[in-house]
Amino acid sequence: LLEVAYEALEDAGMIVDQEEKRDVGVYVGINPSSYFDLVVDYMNHSKGFEVHSHAMVGNMSNIAAASISHLYNFTGPALAIDTACSSFLVALTQAVAAIQDKRISGAVVGGASILATPHVHQLSRNAGICSSTQHTKVFDQEADGSVIGEGAVVVYLEPLTEAVRANKHIYGVIRGTAVNNDGYSLGIMAPNPQGQYEVLRAAY
Numbered sequence: 001l002l003e004v005a006y007e008a009l010e011d012a013g014m015i016v017d018q019e020e021k022r023d024v025g026v027y028v029g030i031n032p033s034s035y036f037d038l039v040v041d042y043m044n045h046s047k048g049f050e051v052h053s054h055a056m057v058g059n060m061s062n063i064a065a066a067s068i069s070h071l072y073n074f075t076g077p078a079l080a081i082d083t084a085c086s087s088f089l090v091a092l093t094q095a096v097a098a099i100q101d102k103r104i105s106g107a108v109v110g111g112a113s114i115l116a117t118p119h120v121h122q123l124s125r126n127a128g129i130c131s132s133t134q135h136t137k138v139f140d141q142e143a144d145g146s147v148i149g150e151g152a153v154v155v156y157l158e159p160l161t162e163a164v165r166a167n168k169h170i171y172g173v174i175r176g177t178a179v180n181n182d183g184y185s186l187g188i189m190a191p192n193p194q195g196q197y198e199v200l201r202a203a204y
Contacts, residue, residue, distance in 0.1 A: 001110055012168060023105050025079075025098055025104040025107045026065045026068045029083070029091040030061045030081070035114060039051060077104070087111060088153070089177075092174075095107035105158065106158035107157045108154060108155075111152065113152075124146075129148075129189055131145035155171075177203055179199065182195030
């Protein structure tokens with residue numbers, strides 16, 4: 001996250017002076033790190049092995065967001081958001097609302113998922129979550145499950161007027177966002193079509 005945050009800020013033309021405070025928020029969509037499982041497993045099977053305190057702090061989701069704020073002296077909210085598959089989009093929605101309300105001048109918005117062990121794949125397959133064809137077919141009648149992936153992404157957001165004034169390269173303009181929950185459905189892995197429809201309508 002620190003690497004891709006640096007790349008996003010550099011790409012946005014942000015010259016960050018650590019001596020200067022900025023009211024920039026950090027919103028990170030992130031799930032608990034499976035890397036910590038490796039640390040615990042190693043600790044349990046290695047005699048005399050002591051786990052450094054960084055092993056705990058470095059695997060806490062809230063620290064993933066706060067470390068970006070700490071490094072760049074950003075004083076806006078630093079939030080780690082976990083809503084499963086929608087974590088990054090919910091983080092984005094929170095950041096947009098904060099910018100629109102003028103609570104912050106800009107936002108670093110990111111998402112990260114690292115699968116350091118095979119456990120998630122094994123458990124997902126056992127639960128029937130994984131696609132038998134290894135393809136995700138969203139909203140398709142032939143959809144039979146998900147494909148679990150990993151990666152990291154960070155974007156920098158600011159009001160359009162500021163980006164235009166500073167003559168920055170603009171990749172896109174966010175005109176609407178929305179968040180909801182399906183409520184009752186046939187199960188946690190079976191989205192409610194009406195709920196999906198309603199959140200899309202709200203965003204549009």
